[in-house]
Every structure is written in structure tokens, then in C-alpha cells.
Amino acid sequence: MSEQLSRRRFFALAAAAAGAVIQDTVQAGRVYDPQRAGRAQAPITSADNDARIQAIEKKLRCSCGCGLDIYTCRTTDFQCTYSPALHQDVLRLAGQGKTAQQILDEFVKQYGQVALMSPPREGFNLAGYFLPGVAIVVAAFFLLRTLRRWTREAEGAAPAPATLPPNATPEELERLRRELDRLPG
């Protein structure tokens, strides 16, 4: 009983102490050491959550070298100083009434095509998009032709099939089918 009491007292004291600390922090509003929490963040605005802005930023590459788009970088690598600046550029251009395409063009003008997450679908870049698919289709066509040639050759080379009447009953054939179904591969 005394052990239970002491345990209860212990938890009560611990809760009170924790409560006092939390109360103090909330009242003070500041955390113990802000430096530990990384770079200070600006409050989120409605523009930051604007689906149109996010869609544009997902098409633009961050120039910090992470390989991510601006939106993903600024919402992932919170130490990156490039993506918040690029985000501000996007907001500024959108604020000027530019369309999504015009904003993308502005970035290309400033940073080159490397600023786009996908190369423009024109000129040599068409090969970037379609070469693998076209190569597979062409290869499939030639594969089909080769397979047909092989089967024709096989048919030509094979002896004439024996025209023996089937000497198995339908039940036996069904049993054979079932047995074959059981076999591997």
C-alpha cells in the first residue's frame, strides 16, 4: 500500500513538474534553444498552399543541387536557402499576373532548360520521351516477325503429323489435362 502511495506521489510530482515546465514554455512562448530547431520559418500563407503555385513549383527544379522540384525541396529540406527564394520568385511572378507557362518561361530564360523538371517536348528532347517506347515497339515488331519465321521453319522441317485417331476417351483426355495442370511450369 505504501509502495502504491509512493508511486502515485511520484507520478503526481512528475506530472506537476512537467506541467510547470510546459506552462512556463507556453507562457514564455519561446523554446529553450531555437538554434536547435534549424532555420527559423516564416508563417505559411494562403499563397504557399495555393494549388496553382504548387503545380508550377513541381515543374521547376531547385538549384541547390538536390535534384528535387522547388515545392518538394522547400517542404523537405528546411535548411535549403535556394528553394524559399525561388518560391518567392514564383509568387512574385504570379503576383504580376503571369500565367503558369509564362512563369516557366521566365525561369528558363533566367536559368536555362535545366530549371524545368521535364525537358520541353520538342526537337531532340522528343527522343528523351519517346525513344524507349518506340524502341520497344520496333523490337516487338521484329520479335514477332522472327517468331513467325521460326514457327514457319519449324512447321516446314517437322515430319507430317500422324493422323491417328485419338484412342483416348474424353474422360481420359480430361484426366490427362488435370494431371498436366498439376505439373510444374
Place this chain on the structure above:
Amino acid sequence: MSLLGHLSLWLAFLVGLWGAITGFVGGAQHRPDLQQSARNATFALFGALLVAVISLEIAIFRHDFSLQYVAGRTSRNLPTFYLWSALYSGQEGSLLFWAAVLSLFGALTQLFTSRRHRAYLPYVAAITSLVATFFVSVMLFAPANPFQRAAFTPLDGSGMNPQLQNPGMVFHPPMLYLGYISITIPFAFAMAALLTKKLDADWLVAVRKWTIVSWLFLSIGLLIGMWWAYVELGWGGYWAWDPVENAALLPWLVMTAFLHSVMVQEKRGMLKKWNLALVLGAWLLSIFGTFLTRSGVIASVHSFTQSPVGYFFLAFLVVAAIACAIVYIKRLPLLEAESTLESVVSREASFLFNNLLLIGLAFSVLWGTLYPIISEWVQGVKVTYGPPTFNFVNIPLGLVLLLLTGIGPLIAWRRASTTNLRRQFAVPVTVGVFMLLILLVAGMRELGALLAFSIGAFVFGTVFQEFARGARARHRQYGESTGFAVLQLLSRNRRRYGGYIVHIAIVLLFVGFAGMAFKTETEATLRPGESAELRGSDGHLYTFTHLGISQYNALNRQVTAALLDVRRDGKDIGRLRTEKRQHVDALGNPTFEPSTEVGIMSGLRVDLYVVLAGLVNGTEQAVFRFTINPLVWWVWFGGFVLVIGGLIVLWPGGVVVAVKGSKASPAQAGYAVKLEAER
């Protein structure tokens, strides 16, 4: 210890060279003394490299910061768990780990290869020794020696990259390395078959298990890597088409192609040239991947392993590719098929199309990875070939491949009749169409996801049908219960039914991938007590209430943690915690930039994924990113099923499959058929 490690590397270099020379000469001149010496050299090589590994581990655990590697990768306050993984967390250590594991595989191959494959072993010893020696020479002659002394001994090391301080990173690199490394064994057997001209199907038997081992390790490595990216990097996804991820995917795709086409060679004696090319190609791609990983030739998030050693790999790759091409072309006349294709509508043909797609997909991934360089060469313009482009190009290919996963097992060997096709396809197609209709009625309009779920249902239908028919046949014949019959099917024909389980895993993975099409996310700034709401694609409204910020010290880091209360449609479902971590050395000095720890609440339908972006003006007002990721759980579950399926395939025993052309089964092309009286 560092001196012992350094000497061991030199010893390994000399022994490896000796093993390579005696293996090649002994094999070519049929000299048993040299062959035995090459075999012994593989054991000595392993011994020397094991001593080097132990020396480095001792230096790491003793905090011997006189070694550059130890000082640059660890610190006194690094948790013990990560001291183990420090061995391969950096360039130099991972090269040592690679060489040591390869030498272990080389020695195991010499010990456990069946007597009937002994003819290949001198060349296998030579090739494994040569490849391991190359890795040792990179350590010794490139700036990559793990035993390199520092100019001065610091009081403490600079610690391990915080992103590597995750359980996923303890297992992901070794699994991936094991996959990469073990590809050398099938490659060595294939080269040995070419060099000895023993190209009957014996070499296939010798390499099949090793290929499955490699494939399985590579699969596990890729999956753990995806999991690590998801839980650690904080961007809310698990696959970013990073060049290094792609580099690991390439040999995986090629090996998957081989594991299918090898069946055609086993059963019909066809595709010998193709299968050999796949094995050689998979190994060359593994070296190419290593070059990509370590050269920094393409920007990658895996920047912690970039260095000039990549060009050693490029030189090795070029020499190896030329050597492979010469030997392969010289032996082409010996690789004629033993039978011909009887029908385009056959299992053989479907495997060929499956191979075409897998290799096409590998080409597509390689093309996309290299496209920025190609574009710069061809049009003088630097471009980004990012995830949107990869998805645009590869998702359709992946869906067709998924479709073939279902079609392949439904088509009979040699020739499929119309009746047979109708009987085989009826149920799976019905299941697929039914799923499509349900989803359309439910209002789903995302084309990629619709196709993924419908084709997935079709593939599931094929596998279910195969199991159901097999179990029914056993029930009729032996009176077994359904559950026991399924277990018997798995036990008696592990390769076939284990393969079907892998197909189920692929469906589950595609279901998980498709779920990402319905991801929702928002950012919010919250004071303690304030809430943000986000509706998930599962139709529920999730409310996240910021409870407060706490700060405390842990072993090697200072933590800032945010606690959030989570409600689904107003009902309490738990709490999420997300952190900012400032890692410090033993003296309390910051070692890296603060990193983020994601808070994840995982469920069958959705994952709630919360990231603490930071604090506003040093107060408890915090910026959060909330993401609802649907069906991610199914990716990890699919991965688990894939490993189970792979292990079933790999497990010894079951029905012995006769291989066409193998000495072990003269004149036996298929299977003995015996009708048994029905009970």
C-alpha cells in the same frame, strides 16, 4: 591495427592476383596443381580481407581517429548500432566490405559447388579473385584506402551523416551490396562456361540459385532503401528516380528477365545466346551502377560516396565489357538452339515478350538516367530528366509488364489452343473487368490507377486460378483439405508456386504505387492548441492539433520535438511526434545541419505523414507539412511477400526439375507424365 589492416590489403592484392593467374592458366592448361592453387587462393583472399575488415571494425570501436576514415565517419558519442554500419557508410569502407563479401562468396562457391560443375571452378576462382583484386587495387592505388592515416589526430571524429543514422541505413547498403556482389558468381560461371566451351545447360543449373540469391538480396536492398527514403528523407515518397536508385534497378530488371527466360532454356533448349548475354549484361550493369554511384558524373542525393574512384570503375567496365564481348562472340557458334518455336501463342513466346519489356524498361531507365549527359553532348543544352519525365515514360511500360505477369502463366508451353486460351483467361479477365467496373462506378477517374488496379486484379485472378486448380486436383486425387493442398503445392513445386507468390507481391507493389496518385498535402503554421485539417482520399477528415514543443538532449543529438493530437472525423486516433535533430560531437559541438525526423502513422488505407519544418521566431509556433499518402503500407507488405516468395523459390528440395541438355537428365526435355488412378 591500421598497419595490420594495410598489410592485409596488400596481401589480399597479391593473393588475388595469384588466384586469378593460376585459375586462368590452370583452367586453360588443365593443370590440377594450378587449379588447386587457385582454389586455395580464394580461401586465402577471404582470410586476408577478413583480417582487414576486423582491423577496421576494431579501429572504429576503439575510436582510433588517427585513421581518416574513422575520424570522418564516426564520433565518440555515435550509438554502437551505427558503429557497425560505419564500416560501409563511406567510400573506402564500403569498397573493403564489397571486396571481403565477394571473396567470401568466391570461397563459398569453391566449397559448395556440386562435383559435376567442377570443370568451371578454376575459371570461377580466377574471375572472382580478379574482381576482388580490382576492388582491393582501387583501395590501394586510388585515394580510397580505409587505413589512410590523418595528418593529425582530432579529439573527436566528425560523426556520421544524420540521414545514415537510421535502422534502414544499417541494412539497406549491405543488402544492396550483397545483391550487387553476388551477381559476380553467375557471371563467373557464365564466363567459365564460355571459356571451357561447356555450354550444355549445366552452367545454368550452377548459376540459377546464385542468380535468385542476387535477385533476392537486390530486391531486399531496394525495398529497404525505399523504406529509408520514406521515413528519413521527409519528402513523402519512396522512389525519386535518383541515378543511384536507378543504377540498382537496372541489374534487378535484367536478372528478372533472366529468371524468366532461363525456364525456356531449361525446358526447350532455346535462348542460350540470350541467357548468357543477360547474365553478362547484369554483371556489367552492376559495375556500371557502381561507377555511377561513386563517380558523381550525375548529380545524386547519394553524394556521400562520390569521388574520383568512379573512373577506375569506368576503366574496369570498359576492359571487362570488351573481354566479355570477345569471348561471347567467339563462342556464338556453340550456342545454337536445340529446338525451335512451335507457335507464337506459347509460353516461350510470352516469356520473350516479357524479356523484351524488362530489357526495354531497363533501357528506358538507363536512357533517362543518362539523358542529361546525352542532351548536353548532342544539343549542347543541359536539361533535367526528373521524376515527372521518368513517370511519363515508364509507367505505361510498367503497366504492360504487369499485364504480361498475368498473361505469361496462362499460356501453355509449345502451343496454346483457342480452347485452352478461353479456359485459362475466362476467370482472370472477368476479375479484372469486374474490378474496373467497380472502380468506375465508385467514381475513380485516374487512368493510371484504374489500369493498375484492374490489371492487378487480373494478375491476382491468374494466380488464384493456378492455386485453386492445383489444390482442387490434389483434393480430388489425395483427398487433402484446401489449405493442406495449397501447402503441398508450395512444398512440392517451390519454384512455380513461389514464383506465383512473387507475382502477387508485384501486384501489391503496383497497388501501393498507384495509391500515390491520390496523395493529399498541406502546410500549416500552428500555435499550441491550434489545429489543421486535411481530407484524405479515403474520404475521412483528419484533424492535427499541435500540443506543444519540447527540447531535450539525447546521446549524440539535441532534439526539438513537436507532439500532435490526431483525430479522424473528430474521433481520437492517437498522437504523432515529429522532430528536428541537431547532431553534436562528444564536446557538444554541432556536427551537421539540423535534420528532420518524420512522424508517421501507418495504416492499411492511408499513412499520415507529418514533418516539422521549423519554428517561427524561436517560439512554439511551428510550421508543419501534413501529407496523407494512400496505400503505402501495401508497398512494404508487397515487399515482404516478395521476399517470402523468393525464399520459397530458393529453398532447397521440392521436385527436381530436369534441364534440357543437362548431363543429369539425358534426353529428358520435359517432365515424366504418369497418370495415376483417381481415388
